[in-house]
Amino acid sequence: AQTVTQSQPEMSVQEAETVTLSCTYDTSESNYYLFWYKQPPSRQMILVIRQEAYKQQNATENRFSVNFQKAAKSFSLKISDSQLGDTAMYFCAFMKLFGATNKLIFGTGTLLAVQP
């Protein structure tokens, strides 16, 4: 069974600074996706960034980038130039690439507070 672990329940960063959120996972699968989702107080789960395990290049989306270490089963999210609107709960998630059901397996989340 796959598991996703986020060891930082809460983090705080100053506006315009850079912050890194950690995520580790455990799987015996070779082909999978990893995701970071953002859940603001509005509750809507929003996809931040996606990484395909077969790609060696780390994904980037504007101010968001990941450090994907497949051998170490580590998938951290770096947020550059933090903005007040980045304040939210961030979830790391795993999804097997092949199989009858492609369910997302989530970590317990990291609450990020961006301070003015």
Added chain:
Amino acid sequence: ETGVTQSPTHLIKTRGQQVTLRCSSQSGHNTVSWYQQALGQGPQFIFQYYREEENGRGNFPPRFSGLQFPNYSSELNVNALELDDSALYLCASSLVPGNEQFFGPGTRLTVL
């Protein structure tokens, strides 16, 4: 393009009652997944529907059941509600199983 919508937004029930939650998938999406998110936790997979058939189920008892309709909208039914069923219920749709999942705003269920 309309995103994923869920109704109702909030719901209060008492123990033992039954509840139905509804989800309209994003246009063109034929796959709907349901998740339960307890307070302070990450979402847990309940089940997935693909083309009106259940396409996988998580570790939830049979009193959690679902339906998917020809227009790919979906319902989650929970019978014999328990206090621990209090949670945010999220619906997500995708083009096909395995594609990116787009989430709705959720239904907050409180069981008293």
